[in-house]
Amino acid sequence: MADHDAAAYGTFIADDYDAIYANAFDTQVAVDRLAQLADGGPVLELGIGTGRLALPLVERGLTVHGVDGSEQMLQLLRAKPGGDQIATTLGDFSQVRLDASQFSLVVLAVNTIFALADQEAQIRCFTTAHHHLAPNGRFVVEAWIPDNLPAGESLRPRKLSPGFIGLVVADHDPSTQTLSTTQIVLGGSLGVRVFPVVHRYAWPSELDLMARLAGLTLESRWSDWSGTAFGPTSTNHVSVYRRGSERAGK
Numbered sequence: 001m002a003d004h005d006a007a008a009y010g011t012f013i014a015d016d017y018d019a020i021y022a023n024a025f026d027t028q029v030a031v032d033r034l035a036q037l038a039d040g041g042p043v044l045e046l047g048i049g050t051g052r053l054a055l056p057l058v059e060r061g062l063t064v065h066g067v068d069g070s071e072q073m074l075q076l077l078r079a080k081p082g083g084d085q086i087a088t089t090l091g092d093f094s095q096v097r098l099d100a101s102q103f104s105l106v107v108l109a110v111n112t113i114f115a116l117a118d119q120e121a122q123i124r125c126f127t128t129a130h131h132h133l134a135p136n137g138r139f140v141v142e143a144w145i146p147d148n149l150p151a152g153e154s155l156r157p158r159k160l161s162p163g164f165i166g167l168v169v170a171d172h173d174p175s176t177q178t179l180s181t182t183q184i185v186l187g188g189s190l191g192v193r194v195f196p197v198v199h200r201y202a203w204p205s206e207l208d209l210m211a212r213l214a215g216l217t218l219e220s221r222w223s224d225w226s227g228t229a230f231g232p233t234s235t236n237h238v239s240v241y242r243r244g245s246e247r248a249g250k
Contacts, residue, residue: 007204007250008233013195014050014070014072014073014075014076015072015076016072016185016190016193017049017050017076018050018052018076019161019164019188019189019190020161020185020190020193021052021160022075022161022162022167023099023161023162024159024160024161025052025110026084026205026224026225026226027052027053027056028056029224029225029226030053030109030142030225031053031056031057031060031124032225033225033226033227033238034053034057034105034107035057035060035062035142037105037138037240038062038104038105038202039104040062040104041062041103041104041105041134041137042062042063042064042065042102042103042104042105043057043062043064043065043103043104043105043106043107044064044065044066044067044105044107044132045064045065045066045067045106045107045108045109045125046067046093046096046106046107046108046112046125046128046129046241047067047068047069047093047108047109047110047112047115048064048066048067048068048073048077048086048088049068049070049073049077049079050073050076050080051066051076051077051082051083051086053107053109054066054086055077055080055081055082055083055086056066056076057084058082058086059082059230061209062087064085064087065086065087065088065089065098066086066087066088066089066090066113067088067090067091067093067096068088068090068093069090069091069092069093071090074088074090075116078202091106091131091212093112093125093128094116094121094122094125094128095124095125095128096128096129097128098132099162100131100132101131101132101133101134101135102134103132103133103134103137104133104134104137104138105137105139105140106129106132106133106137106138106139106140107140108125108129108140108141108142109140109141109142110142111142111144111199112240113125113143113202113207114143114144114192114199114200114201114202115198115199116121116200116211117200118200119200119202119206119210121200122200122202122207122210123210123213123214126139126210126211126213126214126216126241127213127214129179129214129241130214130215130216130243133243134193134243135243135245136242136243136244136245137242137243138219138240138241138242138243138245139211139240139241139242139243140239140240140241141207141238141239141240142225142236142237142238142239143149143201143202143204143207143236143237144201144235144236144237145204145234145236145237145240146177146179146201146202146203147235149172149173149174149179150172151172151173152172153163153169153170153171153172154169154170154172155167155169156168156170157160158183160185160187163187163188164185164186164187164188164190165185165186165187166183166184166185166186167183167184167186168181168183169181169182169183169184169186170182176200177200177202178197178198178199178200178201179198179199179201179248180196181196181197181198181199182194182195182196182197183195183196183197202216204221204237204239207239208239210242215241215243215244216241216243217241217242217244218239218240218241218242219236219240219241219242220239220240220242221237221239221240222237223236223237223238224236224238225238
């Protein structure tokens with residue numbers, strides 16, 4: 001497998017990301033939940049992007065540090081009002097190392113865990129989260145449920161923001177849990193744009209095992225940020241993992 005390029009996604013989509021995904025997510029509810037989970041402590045967002053979650057968290061008085069593989073994404077974040085209040089680090093969020101045990105909350109939203117190339121990188125990401133969490137800190141992962149995916153090639157529509165529609169051309173290899181997609185976005189002033197994305201997906205139970213290997217335990221799981229109960233018909237999940245109360249260095 002080729003080396004993972006942490007900057008690839010941002011290179012393709014950074015300039016158009018905010019326009020395409022404006023109002024596509026329930027950002028206010030997510031921010032409410034994250035602020036509650038942070039409980040006033042500092043937040044580390046892995047894959048911070050252009051600051052959709054980070055900026056409103058800062059507005060609530062929280063300290064946020066962001067990591068992203070794309071310099072283009074970070075430049076857009078810094079140019080926004082309040083962006084200069086967010087410390088950022090350019091690099092692969094699965095293995096970045098800041099000072100240990102300093103964050104109350106680590107956030108990995110919108111399926112970003114699946115952007116990592118393989119299982120080893122995803123396990124490494126959980127270890128990275130543990131490294132940065134203070135005792136009793138939380139790691140929040142938001143992702144989709146990989147059920148009923150047809151093997152081989154497929155085409156499906158995707159609803160984006162008002163004025164934008166998407167078509168997703170996918171090639172699914174269940175043997176490697178890999179979904180190679182090309183998203184075609186139509187609408188607005190962009191005309192037609194094409195963005196390739198590769199996901200190495202995992203079921204919640206696999207993510208739970210990764211968490212255990214990293215020394216984290218599942219505290220809560222919901223179907224969405226509003227806290228809807230997770231069940232057999234859920235298509236997404238928000239999972240909250242917690243570090244134990246041990247002190248750093250043990």
